[in-house]
Amino acid sequence: MNAHQSVTIVMIEDDEGHARLIEKNIRRAGISNEIRHFTDGTTALDYMFNDATGPALNGPALILLDLNLPDMSGTDILARVKAEGSAVRRTPVVVLTTTDDKVEIQRCYDLGCNVYITKPVNYENFAQAIRQLGLFLSVIQVPDQED
């Protein structure tokens, strides 16, 4: 990830346990970036577009997105983020969800998702996948926000 370590990871995940496990395993991969966790779509979108410390107004970010949320579908959030004219449309989005439906995966990539990861069914694989994701995150380049 960017050398100045200012990339914020925005995690949108309704399951507190999953969120904690994801965070732990990312940390184990050596990622020390700030992780902002949201359990619903509305507050997450509000943070991204309107918050003074959010990615739209302040610095680069990376979004970890779960598709099954209580208040809206993850694809709706994806569409909003990647919409034409969106301030955060270059922000990488990693969809991290349990769904492995072919149509759903295609739809996410069509909407502009950068990486789609299916949460493995058993925990060992899950933990491993998240750690690998962490390693991956540590090498990818995140674009700076436009002025």
Added chain:
Amino acid sequence: MARGVPLRALVHVRDDARSFRRLLLAALALGFVALIAAGVATWKSTERSARYNALVDHTYQVRESIAAFQILLEQSETARRGFILDPAPLFLQTYRENAAALYPQLIRIEALAADNPRQQRAAARVRRLLDRVTADRDRSIVLVQSGQLAEAIVGFSRGQTVLSMRAIRMRLRAMRAEEERLLTIRTNDQAVSATAFLALLALAGVLVVGIAAVSFLTVLRYTRDLGQSRARLQELNDTLEDQVAERTTDLTRANDEIQRFAYIVSHDLRSPLVNVMGFTAELETGTRAMAELVDRAEATAPEIVTDEARFAAREDLPEAIGFIRTSTAKMDRLINAILKLSREGRRTITPEPLDMAALLASIVATLQHRLDERGATITIAPDLPRLTSDRLAIEQVFGNVIENAVKYLDPARAGRIQVRGREAGGRAIFEIEDNGRGIDPRDHARVFDLFRRSGTQDQPGEGIGLAHVRALTYRLGGTIDVESVLGQGATFRINLPLRFSDTSGLTT
């Protein structure tokens, strides 16, 4: 429900038809009886008329004969008197001719009156009187011829002949009167019978007309009912396909709902399970650290390590974590099984012509290692039916069943597995027979249920394979069943349509 109406209507029509038939038969029978009665009456009446006419004719003959007889009698008398006054041969001849005709005429009368004792008696009296008159007159003629004219005139004036003649006339009148009386009686009889005949004819006529009306109305009503029920049937027929389509849609929707439900349930159950497993792993890591700490503490400062802490760190916690792990692992497998089944149900079936021999051979190839391990053999019969069905589903069905056969072979004897197939009326019937440990008959239905297994639980598995197989065969429009004797082997019979069509299974 729209379904109930036609059923009731049909029952109604059937009842109607029965009563209608009874009514019509009764009416027709009555009509025929009336017609026969009218015919018999006509025949009787005609016969009676003929008899009456004969009797009337008879009466006239009797009367005519009597009149002729009287004329002969009077003419002979006139001639005899003329002969007494003037003994001319012409008078004598006239007398003789007329007198000679009298007896034949009387015989005719007697013959005609033979049926009536009264007339017979009267005729007999007339004959006796005629005998006397004839005798008197012949004597007077003889007297005149022998010249004893005075004697003849005396005899005449004594009036014996005249009295007898008067008696005869009276008898003849009585006879005529008798005939008149009989004629009157017969005429009355005839009038009465004619009236009765007419009445009977009228009654029969009314009856026939009435029956015709009833029959006509009944036929009319029945025809109308028939038309109505036919219209209803037509309507039912027309809407049948719609109804079937509607029900199919309903069922399909219900099926989809179940599939979705199974998917969502298993999917959503998986999320918390990942947490349980994840945090169990965290706990395990933590426990290891704790155990190390206890070990170190025991080495450096044994007095601070209590027995409880030692047991907790070394036995209780690892044991608890172990149970949590095995339980969650099992639950994970079960949820995955449900997920797999529901996914299978949602998969699109793509039928293609299948080479069953090649398909089965590839299944056997994947099991070859295990077969060799167990010293078992599989024989696949030649000329298997050619199916047009979904390749993946068929592979899974046969793969599972054959794998099961290998899995549950009896270690006490050499395993033999046979795969056969034949066609029967548009369907393919495959049999997979093994000489393995067999299935208790009590469990024949149960082995196809999800998470249910039979016999000694010495083989790994969750009881998913056969449930999956059954779901797939249903999906392909087929069935599966098992025949088995415990300890001797089992035969699984898979019945599939030769050609998969979307209507043969409940699919979308």
